[in-house]
Amino acid sequence: MPVYQINKGINKPIEFKGLKAQYIGYLAGGLVGLLVLFASIYICGLPVYLCILTISVLGTGLFYQVFKLSHKYGQYGLMKRSAKRYLPGYLKFNSRKLFTRLKK
Template identity: 40%
Template sequence: MLEINKGIGKPVELKGLKGNYLYLAVGIVFCSLLLALILYGLRANTYLITVVVLTITLGGVWYCMRMSAKHGVWGLTKQEATHSQPKAIIFSSAKPFAQLRETKRPSHRKGTAPTGNRK
């Protein structure tokens, strides 16, 4: 008997493009088609439009396939996370560290139970 939910939990994959790289490649193709329409509307040379659009499309899809093969499904997400982290955290004063030591400790001693809410 075949399993009905065979692909649940697996990332989307098409011809080696996995996960977010597939969506990125589709976006590149869509944007290059829009670029072709805009350039054609501006009455540019048809052969030049064809060469430019094919170069952008094939180069973009090739780049997506290469990155998908190199980094896997979550590579794009990891790359975004890496770029959003600061390279260094610089403190100009010691005030944040001084506040760490100012934590209030319980006032009761060992063996005695705390006595309700004090105000």
Template identity: 40%
Template sequence: MLEINKGIGKPVEFRGLKGTYLYLAAGIVIGSLLLALVLYGFLGLNTYLVTAITMSCILGGVWYCMRLSAKYGVSGLLKLEATRNQPKAILISSAKPFATLRETKRPKSRNGAALVGRRE
């Protein structure tokens, strides 16, 4: 019998590009084609020059996405961005925030004898 939902839960993949990198590469291709439209249509540059610039942008961008996909994996780009946004150190110049902290009281259990000597 054939499995109908074989790809559920798996990331989208096309020729080695997985997940976010595939969408990033598609954005690079579309952006490069829009760049070609601007260079040729509005600025009137030479056709061969526009083609060379567009192809180099597309090939370089897709190559970079393939490299990132191979290096970091499916969700590695998000993890890399998350580690970049973490602070290097937390500096506290006064003890005032800690002065208001106190240990929370735990509710007493029904069978208090069973918890004697045990840490929760």
């Protein structure tokens, strides 16, 4: 009879070294962007040490910013913050018919 392991991580967000959920994707996208930037700067003819210095400074900033956002907003907080922008400041009704016709 085979023995199966029980997966205790069900319904938990993906986490990698302190990064949660979508921030892993943001960091991966940023690193791919830095790789493309490095290749384009190198092809343009800048010296290698200047390319490495530029990319390392930008990479450090990327890591710092993504970890800062992950710790500040958590798993869904950044999406909630961006969605909050689309909420109206107030609602204006000209009559009370909407509320008086509601079923209980």
